[in-house]
Amino acid sequence: MTPIPAPAPGKAAPLGATFDGDGTNFAVFSQHATAMYVCLFSEDGETETTRIKLMERDGDVWHGYLPGVRPGQLYGLRADGPYAPEAGHRFNVNKLLIDPYAKRLTGHPEWDDALYGFTREHEDEDLSFDTRDSAPFMPRCVVEDPSFAWGETRHPDTPMEETIVYEAHLKGLTQEFPGAEPKGGALALASDAMIDYLTDLGITAVELLPVHAFINDRFLIDKDLTNYWGYQSIGFFAPDPRYLSEGGIKEMQHAVARLHAAGIEVWLDVVYNHTGEGDNTGPTLCFRGLDNAAYYRLTEDKRYYINDTGTGNTINIEHPMVMRMVMDSLRYWVETFHIDGFRFDLCATLGRTKDGFDPGAAFFDAARQDPVLAGVKLVAEPWDIGPGGYQVGAFPPPFSEWNDKYRDGVRRFWRGDAGMTPELAARITGSAQQFDHSGRPATASVNLITAHDGYTLADTVSFVERHNEDNGEDNRDGHGENYSDNFGVEGPTDDPDIQAARALRQRNMLATLMLSQGTPMLLAGDEFGNSQGGNNNAYCQDNPIGWLNWGDCDRDLHAFTRRLIAFRKAHPILRQKRFLHARERVVDGIPDLFWWRADGTEMQDADWENPDRALVCAEMRMASGTAPYAQREEALYLVFNAGDAGEITLPEPPEGAIWVCHIDTAHPDADPWVADGTAELHGPATLAFVLEEKPD
Numbered sequence: 001m002t003p004i005p006a007p008a009p010g011k012a013a014p015l016g017a018t019f020d021g022d023g024t025n026f027a028v029f030s031q032h033a034t035a036m037y038v039c040l041f042s043e044d045g046e047t048e049t050t051r052i053k054l055m056e057r058d059g060d061v062w063h064g065y066l067p068g069v070r071p072g073q074l075y076g077l078r079a080d081g082p083y084a085p086e087a088g089h090r091f092n093v094n095k096l097l098i099d100p101y102a103k104r105l106t107g108h109p110e111w112d113d114a115l116y117g118f119t120r121e122h123e124d125e126d127l128s129f130d131t132r133d134s135a136p137f138m139p140r141c142v143v144e145d146p147s148f149a150w151g152e153t154r155h156p157d158t159p160m161e162e163t164i165v166y167e168a169h170l171k172g173l174t175q176e177f178p179g180a181e182p183k184g185g186a187l188a189l190a191s192d193a194m195i196d197y198l199t200d201l202g203i204t205a206v207e208l209l210p211v212h213a214f215i216n217d218r219f220l221i222d223k224d225l226t227n228y229w230g231y232q233s234i235g236f237f238a239p240d241p242r243y244l245s246e247g248g249i250k251e252m253q254h255a256v257a258r259l260h261a262a263g264i265e266v267w268l269d270v271v272y273n274h275t276g277e278g279d280n281t282g283p284t285l286c287f288r289g290l291d292n293a294a295y296y297r298l299t300e301d302k303r304y305y306i307n308d309t310g311t312g313n314t315i316n317i318e319h320p321m322v323m324r325m326v327m328d329s330l331r332y333w334v335e336t337f338h339i340d341g342f343r344f345d346l347c348a349t350l351g352r353t354k355d356g357f358d359p360g361a362a363f364f365d366a367a368r369q370d371p372v373l374a375g376v377k378l379v380a381e382p383w384d385i386g387p388g389g390y391q392v393g394a395f396p397p398p399f400s401e402w403n404d405k406y407r408d409g410v411r412r413f414w415r416g417d418a419g420m421t422p423e424l425a426a427r428i429t430g431s432a433q434q435f436d437h438s439g440r441p442a443t444a445s446v447n448l449i450t451a452h453d454g455y456t457l458a459d460t461v462s463f464v465e466r467h468n469e470d471n472g473e474d475n476r477d478g479h480g481e482n483y484s485d486n487f488g489v490e491g492p493t494d495d496p497d498i499q500a501a502r503a504l505r506q507r508n509m510l511a512t513l514m515l516s517q518g519t520p521m522l523l524a525g526d527e528f529g530n531s532q533g534g535n536n537n538a539y540c541q542d543n544p545i546g547w548l549n550w551g552d553c554d555r556d557l558h559a560f561t562r563r564l565i566a567f568r569k570a571h572p573i574l575r576q577k578r579f580l581h582a583r584e585r586v587v588d589g590i591p592d593l594f595w596w597r598a599d600g601t602e603m604q605d606a607d608w609e610n611p612d613r614a615l616v617c618a619e620m621r622m623a624s625g626t627a628p629y630a631q632r633e634e635a636l637y638l639v640f641n642a643g644d645a646g647e648i649t650l651p652e653p654p655e656g657a658i659w660v661c662h663i664d665t666a667h668p669d670a671d672p673w674v675a676d677g678t679a680e681l682h683g684p685a686t687l688a689f690v691l692e693e694k695p696d
C-alpha cells in the first residue's frame with residue numbers, strides 16, 4: 001500500500017470527511033467497535049492503496065486527520081468489533097463500508113455474496129461469519145468540497161397558503177421531456193424548457209422523490225428490474241449518483257439555484273425511518289457494519305430487527321448519535337443545497353418511543369427548535385405499519401401532513417358512493433376534525449388525490465383492478481382498494497362517451513383539489529392525463545411505465561389545470577390559514593361559511609344524514625377572526641354535484657352585487673358569465689361551477 005504523510009489526531013467534529021484546504025479530517029461514530037479504519041483507493045477506484053487506523057477516540061467518535069487528502073479522493077471505512085448477532089453486533093472488518101456522512105458516492109453496490117457479513121449457504125446463515133472482502137463490489141465514497149457560488153439567489157420562501165406542490169420523480173419528470181438535457185438528471189431539471197413549463201403551469205414547489213443515495217434491491221436486479229422510486233436509502237448526505245452526470249454534487253446545487261431564480265421551491269422526500277440494508281439476512285453496506293446495535297431498533301433477543309416500516313429494519317432515532325445524523329443531514333441539505341422543505345417518509349416511525357407514537361418525541365422537538373430548519377417546510381407522511389401507526393392529524397406544528405382522508409373522500413364522492421356529502425364538506429374546508437388543534441393552520445392538511453404511490457389520476461378513472469404484472473410479483477403488490485372507477489371498460493377505450501366521462505371526472509377531482517382549503521399537491525403528469533397502464537405500484541419501473549409520457553399530452557386537461565391554479569392564486573378565500581366554522585365575523589356579522597340546498601335554503605341535519613344526497617353547495621368568506629390587514633374578497637359559491645342534472649337557486653347576493661361563474665367543469669373553456677339567481681346543474685357527476693360575488 002502507498003504511504004501517505006503521517007496522520008494527525010484531527011477532530012471529533014464534524015462527522016464524515018471534511019476538507020479544510022490542506023487535508024481531510026475523518027470522524028466516524030461507533031459505540032461498540034474496537035477499531036476503525038479509513039481505506040483510501042486509487043484514482044480509478046480499483047486498488048485499496050492505504051488503510052489508516054483511526055487512533056483517536058472522543059467518546060464514541062473515532063477520528064484522524066490526513067494531510068494532503070483532497071477533494072476527489074476515493075475512500076471507504078472498515079470497522080472491527082464483535083460479531084455476535086444474538087447480542088446485536090455484526091462487525092466484520094472484511095466488509096468495506098459506506099461512510100454515513102459521505103457527500104458523494106461513485107455508484108451502487110454490485111450484488112455478490114461477499115457483500116454479506118455471513119455465509120449465505122449456512123443453515124443459520126446470519127449467525128455464521130464470512131471472510132471475503134466486499135471491496136470489489138462496493139461503491140467508493142468521495143471527499144467533496146461542497147462550496148458553491150450561489151450569488152444573489154435566495155430561497156423563494158413561499159407561504160404555505162400560497163403553495164402549489166408538484167410531486168415528481170427526478171428522472172421520470174425529465175427523461176422524455178422535450179428540451180430537457182441531459183435526460184433524467186439534475187441538469188435536466190435545471191433546463192430552461194423544464195423551468196418554463198413549471199412556471200407556466202403555476203407550480204411554486206417541486207417535491208422530488210428520494211434523491212439521497214439508495215440501493216437497487218437484489219431481488220429486483222434478479223428480476224431485471226431496479227429500485228426506481230428510491231425508498232432504500234444508504235447515504236443521507238450524498239445525492240444518488242444516477243442523478244448526476246460529470247459535475248458531481250454541484251449539478252444538484254445548480255438545479256436548485258435555477259429553480260429558485262424562477263421562484264420555485266425545492267422539497268425533498270426523505271427516508272430516515274429505515275435503510276436499504278434490510279433485515280438480519282440483508283447485506284452489510286454501512287450502518288450494520290459500523291454499529292448495528294446503535295443504528296437500528298432491535299427486538300428483545302437482539303438478533304432480529306423491529307420492522308415498523310415494512311422494509312426489514314427501523315432506524316433507532318432514539319439514539320442520540322443517530323438523531324444527530326438525521327439532524328445533520330437535514331441541516332446539510334438546507335445549508336449546502338438550499339433545500340426549502342422536506343417530506344418525511346413514514347414519519348410516524350420518527351415519533352416512536354418504547355411506549356409508541358409520541359407527538360412530543362425527541363425528533364419532533366429537535367426539528368422544531370433547530371434554527372437552520374426554522375424557515376423550512378416540514379411535511380409528514382403520518383403513518384407506518386407498526387402498532388398505532390396511523391397518526392393523521394397528530395403531528396405537532398409546524399409540521400404539515402399528507403391527508404389520505406382527503407384523497408379517499410374526494411375519490412369516493414365523485415365515484416358516487418353513498419353518504420359521502422358530509423365527508424366532502426369536511427375535506428374541502430380543511431379537515432378541521434384532524435387539524436384544527438394546537439394552533440395549527442388549515443394549510444397543515446396537504447391535500448392530494450393521487451401521489452407516486454398508487455394510481456395516477458388518469459388511471460383512477462380508467463381501472464378498477466391494479467395491473468402490476470410487470471413488477472414480477474404476480475400482481476399481489478400495490479394497494480388493493482383504490483376507490484377508482486373504469487366507467488364500464490377496464491383500461492383504454494375508443495368509446496367517445498366513456499372518454500368524455502373520464503375527462504369530466506378528472507376535471508372534477510382537479511377542481512376539487514384546487515378549490516379546497518389546505519395545501520394542494522399535484523402529482524406530476526396528472527395535469528395532462530399521464531397513465532401508468534393501471535400499475536399502482538411502479539416503484540421498480542425505470543422505463544416508460546414510470547416515466548411521464550409527454551408525447552401523449554391531453555392539452556385541454558393541461559389548459560384547464562393551469563386555469564384552476566391561476567384561479568386559486570387569485571382568490572384568497574381558497575387559501576386561508578384559519579378554518580371555516582360558520583362563525584359570525586366581527587366586520588359584518590355574516591358567518592364565514594354557509595351550506596346550501598339546491599332550493600336555496602340552508603342545509604339541515606336531515607340533509608346531511610341523507611345517504612343519497614350527492615350535492616354540496618358551500619358559500620365561503622374570509623374566516624372569522626381574520627386580521628384586518630389580510631388580503632380580502634367578498635364571497636365564493638362552490639357547487640360540487642356528483643348526482644343528477646337539475647337546477648339550483650342561488651343565495652341572494654348583497655345589494656349591488658352579482659354572482660359571476662368562473663369555473664364550470666362541464667364547459668371548461670367557457671368565459672365567465674353572470675348568474676341571474678338560478679343556475680343549471682349539468683349532470684350527472686359534474687362540479688357545476690365556482691361563483692364569485694362581485695360588485696354589479
